[in-house]
Amino acid sequence: MAAVQSNAQKAINRAAVGLVVLVTLIYLVPIYWITTTAFKPRSLATTVPPTVLFTPEVTAFIKLFTRRVQMISKVAPDVYAKAPWWEQRIYDLGERFIKDSDGHIELSAYPSRFLNSMIVAVVSTFLAVAMGTLTAYGFSRFRLPGEQDWLFFILSTRMLPPVVVAIPMFLMYRAVGLVDSHLGLIILYTAFNLSFSVWLMKGFIDEIPKEYEEAALVDGYTRMEAFVKIVLSQAATGIAATAVFCFITAWNEYAFALMMTNRRAQTAPPFIPSQLGSGITDWTAIAAGTFLFLLPAAIFTFLLRKHLLRGVTFGTIRK
Amino acid sequence: MLSTLDPGSPAARRGLSDITIRNLFIIPTIAFLIVFNIFPLIYSLGYSFTDFRASTNAPTNFVGLQNYRDLLNDDHVWNNFTVTAKYVLLSVGGQVLVGFGVAMLLNREIPFKGLITTLLLLPMMMSMVVVGLFWELLYSPSWGIVDYALGLEGFDWLSNPSVALYAIAITDVWMWSPFVMLLCLAGLSAIPQRLYEAAAIDRASRWYTFRRITLPLVTPLLLIAIIFRTMEAIKTFDLAFIMSTQETTELIAIKLYRLAFQEWQTGPSCALAYMVLIIVLAVTNIYVKYLNRVKER
Numbered sequence A: 001m002a003a004v005q006s007n008a009q010k011a012i013n014r015a016a017v018g019l020v021v022l023v024t025l026i027y028l029v030p031i032y033w034i035t036t037t038a039f040k041p042r043s044l045a046t047t048v049p050p051t052v053l054f055t056p057e058v059t060a061f062i063k064l065f066t067r068r069v070q071m072i073s074k075v076a077p078d079v080y081a082k083a084p085w086w087e088q089r090i091y092d093l094g095e096r097f098i099k100d101s102d103g104h105i106e107l108s109a110y111p112s113r114f115l116n117s118m119i120v121a122v123v124s125t126f127l128a129v130a131m132g133t134l135t136a137y138g139f140s141r142f143r144l145p146g147e148q149d150w151l152f153f154i155l156s157t158r159m160l161p162p163v164v165v166a167i168p169m170f171l172m173y174r175a176v177g178l179v180d181s182h183l184g185l186i187i188l189y190t191a192f193n194l195s196f197s198v199w200l201m202k203g204f205i206d207e208i209p210k211e212y213e214e215a216a217l218v219d220g221y222t223r224m225e226a227f228v229k230i231v232l233s234q235a236a237t238g239i240a241a242t243a244v245f246c247f248i249t250a251w252n253e254y255a256f257a258l259m260m261t262n263r264r265a266q267t268a269p270p271f272i273p274s275q276l277g278s279g280i281t282d283w284t285a286i287a288a289g290t291f292l293f294l295l296p297a298a299i300f301t302f303l304l305r306k307h308l309l310r311g312v313t314f315g316t317i318r319k
Numbered sequence B: 001m002l003s004t005l006d007p008g009s010p011a012a013r014r015g016l017s018d019i020t021i022r023n024l025f026i027i028p029t030i031a032f033l034i035v036f037n038i039f040p041l042i043y044s045l046g047y048s049f050t051d052f053r054a055s056t057n058a059p060t061n062f063v064g065l066q067n068y069r070d071l072l073n074d075d076h077v078w079n080n081f082t083v084t085a086k087y088v089l090l091s092v093g094g095q096v097l098v099g100f101g102v103a104m105l106l107n108r109e110i111p112f113k114g115l116i117t118t119l120l121l122l123p124m125m126m127s128m129v130v131v132g133l134f135w136e137l138l139y140s141p142s143w144g145i146v147d148y149a150l151g152l153e154g155f156d157w158l159s160n161p162s163v164a165l166y167a168i169a170i171t172d173v174w175m176w177s178p179f180v181m182l183l184c185l186a187g188l189s190a191i192p193q194r195l196y197e198a199a200a201i202d203r204a205s206r207w208y209t210f211r212r213i214t215l216p217l218v219t220p221l222l223l224i225a226i227i228f229r230t231m232e233a234i235k236t237f238d239l240a241f242i243m244s245t246q247e248t249t250e251l252i253a254i255k256l257y258r259l260a261f262q263e264w265q266t267g268p269s270c271a272l273a274y275m276v277l278i279i280v281l282a283v284t285n286i287y288v289k290y291l292n293r294v295k296e297r
Helices: A001-039 A060-064 A076-084 A086-092 A110-141 A147-159 A162-176 A181-208 A208-218 A224-235 A236-252 A255-260 A268-274 A283-304 A308-312 B019-046 B064-072 B077-108 B115-126 B130-141 B145-148 B164-189 B193-199 B206-235 B238-243 B252-262 B266-295
Strands: A069-070 A096-097
Touching: A001 A224, A001 A283, A001 B019, A001 B077, A001 B115, A060 A086, A060 A110, A060 A283, A069 A255, A076 B064, A086 A096, A086 B193, A096 A268, A096 B252, A110 A147, A110 A181, A110 A236, A110 A283, A110 B019, A147 A162, A162 A181, A162 A255, A162 B019, A162 B145, A162 B266, A181 A236, A181 A308, A181 B019, A208 A224, A224 A236, A224 B019, A236 A283, A236 A308, A236 B130, A236 B164, A255 A268, A255 B252, A268 A283, A268 B077, A268 B130, A283 A308, A283 B077, A283 B115, A283 B130, A308 B252, B064 B115, B064 B164, B077 B164, B077 B206, B130 B145, B130 B164, B130 B238, B130 B266, B164 B206, B164 B238, B206 B238, B252 B266
Parallel strands: none
Antiparallel strands: A069 A096
């Protein structure tokens, strides 16, 4: 009887493994597709039936970073021969780079938008995690009247729909000249991530035995020294995980960026879809931009895999 | 909690007192959140009773509850709420089915389980805009791989008013089912194996075991996932805004954006924002209450 059951169990297990593999493959198709489209020649990006096998090339990335015009006539053979390989790829398409009077190639708006995303995400993450860690320590180790209410208040700010906050913030920013500025976005993202950072860090700090600090206090440390030397080093993993979550949120944020920026401080999320203008869309360049933009999130997912559950539940479920 | 130090002890005399440190650590954060989250809301509450338009210099008049009355009598706004409700049901329902299903499949010995789980979690970490954008490519009626895979030649998902909302919901399900899966997996793996062994000794049927052991023990975490996803689905802006411009996909957040930043009806948009805010806060309240209850167990 037991053997029969375990055979049936084995069959079910095998079927489940097969199904898991199938689901995973289906799940990965969209990611696979966007990645391969970035490396396809433009003529193969939108074929029927879809092209699966092709020689990968990086032309889409060259196009993504530069500004180009159509050439009326063919390029002179000697110019072509002297050009570096990446310029030749562009000549092959019947296009040429736009260059300034010194011969420097003009860059597209993408690198500056990418840089804006980086600046805003890094600075706001730093602020949110620094303030969040201190506040979490305060809540974790000291008594405060109405502690639960304050924690709820902090969490509730995270739940506000961005569009709701954005309307009055836009009016205030316009009054003080923060519209389309890095600082304006940094403040918004810091406020948005702060509550998350407090909750997540409180979970991590609660886990550090308070006996460590008590022992340090007995040894003659001040409370501040004990916090810096013991709590911060014990919470290093937690701080790193929190920082990565905050970074990804700020990096991916779209609604605030759309409403608060338009040129100078615009980040990549509102910029990438704006390339989908009228006329013929070059999906390979869009896919290339998307691919580069998704890369940090993908890398961080792998680094964070052990902390994901904690992160998505605001530190309350630890496993 | 640390016992407060005796004021006369040597440790308390050196450095900052505990109360000072506590205030120094907590007050800036709370002040920051009040200034940049609560103050704007008070500001916009004021505007919601006026006919203010941020695009003109015309004088602003106090109109009382007129904005709220107009919005509640506007069929378009009701349509936005209906679309949002439908979207929430479709996407959260889909996520629960897929997420719970995959979690059940994954809850066993599987080669490369860690790698598979991580791969499945990738979409959740991506930018909604970028996901919306590349699903547009997948849904393309002329060369999209969705139509190709399903054998539907030239079927237009996103320009078709009756299908567009479903197409967006499918994308959302793809993106967020892993979230539900992650929570369900945590719940499933916490179920003590001895419960199943006991059930096997009693020769309980699979269905009975599932209904009496698995389901009740996963429910708390599954409910957290459902409430959280519901909250996020009500707020959805990015995905639907990028993927479609149909009236049948105009979620309440999109309506709010158009009213505020395209039509520049600042006063009415503040009123609508308040209506959305009340709904979201109600759901948030349920979420936090529930989270606390689960945490206590």
